[in-house]
Amino acid sequence: MTYLELDTGDTAWVLISAALVLMMTVPALALFYGGMTRAKGVLNMMMMSFISLATIGVLWVLFGYGLTFGNSVGGLGLLGDPSGFIGLGALMNPEAMTGTIPTMSFVAFQAAFAIIATALISGAVADRMKFSAWVVFSVLWAIVVYFPVAHWVFNFSDDTGHVGGWIANRIEALDFAGGTAIHINAGAAALALVLVLGKRQGFGREPMRPHNLPAVMTGAALLFIGWFGFNAGSALGANTLAAVAFVNTVAATAAAVIGWLVVERIRDGHATSLGAASGIVAGLVGITPAANSVSPLGAIGLGVVVGALCALAVGLKYRLGYDDSLDVVGVHLVGGLVGTILIGFLADPASPAGVAGLFFGGGFDQLWRQVVGAVAVLVFSFVVSLILAKVLDLVMGLRVDADAERAGIDLTEHAEAGYDLNPIGGRLGGAGSALATAATTPVDVAPDVAPQTEGADQ
Amino acid sequence: MKLITAIIKPHQLDQVKDALERFGISGMTLSEASGYGRQKGHSEVYRGAEYTVDFVPKVRLEVLVDDLDAENVINLIVGQARTGRIGDGKVWSVPVDDVVRVRTGDRGTDAL
Numbered sequence: 348m349t350y351l352e353l354d355t356g357d358t359a360w361v362l363i364s365a366a367l368v369l370m371m372t373v374p375a376l377a378l379f380y381g382g383m384t385r386a387k388g389v390l391n392m393m394m395m396s397f398i399s400l401a402t403i404g405v406l407w408v409l410f411g412y413g414l415t416f417g418n419s420v421g422g423l424g425l426l427g428d429p430s431g432f433i434g435l436g437a438l439m440n441p442e443a444m445t446g447t448i449p450t451m452s453f454v455a456f457q458a459a460f461a462i463i464a465t466a467l468i469s470g471a472v473a474d475r476m477k478f479s480a481w482v483v484f485s486v487l488w489a490i491v492v493y494f495p496v497a498h499w500v501f502n503f504s505d506d507t508g509h510v511g512g513w514i515a516n517r518i519e520a521l522d523f524a525g526g527t528a529i530h531i532n533a534g535a536a537a538l539a540l541v542l543v544l545g546k547r548q549g550f551g552r553e554p555m556r557p558h559n560l561p562a563v564m565t566g567a568a569l570l571f572i573g574w575f576g577f578n579a580g581s582a583l584g585a586n587t588l589a590a591v592a593f594v595n596t597v598a599a600t601a602a603a604v605i606g607w608l609v610v611e612r613i614r615d616g617h618a619t620s621l622g623a624a625s626g627i628v629a630g631l632v633g634i635t636p637a638a639n640s641v642s643p644l645g646a647i648g649l650g651v652v653v654g655a656l657c658a659l660a661v662g663l664k665y666r667l668g669y670d671d672s673l674d675v676v677g678v679h680l681v682g683g684l685v686g687t688i689l690i691g692f693l694a695d696p697a698s699p700a701g702v703a704g705l706f707f708g709g710g711f712d713q714l715w716r717q718v719v720g721a722v723a724v725l726v727f728s729f730v731v732s733l734i735l736a737k738v739l740d741l742v743m744g745l746r747v748d749a750d751a752e753r754a755g756i757d758l759t760e761h762a763e764a765g766y767d768l769n770p771i772g773g774r775l776g777g778a779g780s781a782l783a784t785a786a787t788t789p790v791d792v793a794p795d796v797a798p799q800t801e802g803a804d805q
Numbered sequence: 806m807k808l809i810t811a812i813i814k815p816h817q818l819d820q821v822k823d824a825l826e827r828f829g830i831s832g833m834t835l836s837e838a839s840g841y842g843r844q845k846g847h848s849e850v851y852r853g854a855e856y857t858v859d860f861v862p863k864v865r866l867e868v869l870v871d872d873l874d875a876e877n878v879i880n881l882i883v884g885q886a887r888t889g890r891i892g893d894g895k896v897w898s899v900p901v902d903d904v905v906r907v908r909t910g911d912r913g914t915d916a917l
Contacts, residue, residue: 554849554856554857554858556849556851556856557851611850611853614853615850615853615855616850617850619850619851619852621851621852622852625852658852658853661852661853662852662853662854665854674852677852
């Protein structure tokens with residue numbers, strides 16, 4: 348690492364961005380996903396985001412940061428060496444700098460990335476995955492899939508002898524904020540997980556409508572705002588690069604909403620609110636890898652394409668028969684692939700990345716790098732996630748039983764209901780509860796009328 | 806006495822209630838209901854998947870009336886709930902043996 352002087356403006360922006368990216372998981376993703384499930388599974392869906400925040404947050408401090416951003420083990424570019432970063436205590440030293448910001452602020456920023464990458468997967472498993480199985484899967488997934496892949500993509504080598512990941516440094520695929528490491532990665536894992544987990548009961552026959560579209564739209568809007576931390580924050584400074592990424596994020600997202608709604612209007616006859624919310628997310632996913640390598644006009648082009656393609660891709664699950672409940676594959680895997688590969692065409696040499704794509708006379712040079720990066724992450728994440736899911740299914744079982752699924756996963760897994768729509772009846776305390784004794788102490792109500800029905804005399 | 810039950814379109818409710826109040830009906834019970842008759846359901850589209858929603862939102866209005874008023878009340882409800890389009894609902898009446906006002910113990914027509 349090169350030791351530059353600390354810049355307070357840069358540090359402030361990265362810390363604020365870290366908080367914005369945390370907001371993307373809770374509440375934004377939790378609301379976006381929670382509103383899209385049926386009412387009987389809303390709490391479980393939101394809980395999967397909350398628990399990811401908790402588990403991955405702890406892992407990140409313990410050894411996750413080290414595995415991701417440590418010096419590459421053996422110089423292979425496959426995994427970081429966490430020694431020296433265990434518990435992060437060494438980074439409290441004011442001399443621990445990353446560029447112009449304290450390394451600790453970079454740690455905070457990237458913690459939020461690891462959390463949302465993991466939480467994104469949960470949208471695919473709505474209404475049917477044991478909470479315990481989710482906790483174990485998500486923790487192991489972060490360790491064996493996310494930390495290595497983030498190392499490949501986000502860890503850059505420098506002239507002090509620090510060796511980073513192979514995709515960033517050897518393939519030199521452009522991935523500004525995580526089109527491969529976050530979105531292709533989570534999308535491919537979601538596909539693998541639902542193939543093992545199976546479909547919800549009644550999938551393809553019963554309507555499984557979003558139970559709260561205002562929550563979905565609120566969540567999507569908060570994701571949009573949080574994503575400025577994600578993309579513009581990835582500049583790791585308050586500078587032109589951050590501003591370009593910011594404007595490209597606006598342009599692509601706006602265009603993707605239009606792309607998605609036009610497809611819906613033509614195909615289904617209506618422009619829907621769920622389509623607008625989904626278009627926002629598709630556009631954000633698409634511009635994530637490209638925010639520093641395309642022009643604002645290029646971002647608009649990218650946005651229209653990614654919005655339209657994702658709108659078409661979400662129908663695939665019905666034709667191919669996998670129950671990717673909230674379209675993690677259709678939006679994040681497809682959107683991530685489209686964004687990452689389009690860089691090979693749309694990269695503008697005048698942009699901060701300074702690379703020319705196919706449309707700017709750069710030939711196929713950048714395009715093949717993008718394809719290799721995207722495919723490598725897709726295949727690795729899919730295969731390892733598939734093995735992980737299969738093993739966990741054998742060891743602990745991934746799915747709640749059929750009756751519990753029918754009754755609603757909120758009740759059976761969390762003993763709660765999202766909405767108290769019928770507050771009649773019931774009393775304090777359950778069987779075996781200390782409260783039950785107090786609540787059921789008999790009140791002196793003498794029945795002064797006995798049943799008169801024949802045969803009822805006692 | 807008769808129990809008159811009306812299943813009607815939710816947005817016709819205010820008109821029906823006002824007309825019943827003007828007629829002198831002093832109370833009624835309302836529940837939200839779902840159902841379909843000849844109208845069948847409607848379709849909704851979510852991310853390209855089209856669903857037919859069989860049960861359409863309705864309200865169920867129940868009024869207890871004296872036998873003498875029953876015919877008039879039925880006519881009033883039908884007149885106010887009708888839009889002429891499919892899905893306007895149904896009204897029916899059934900005889901009632903007895904009614905008790907819980908607070909006072911009044912019985913029969915006194916309890917209406």
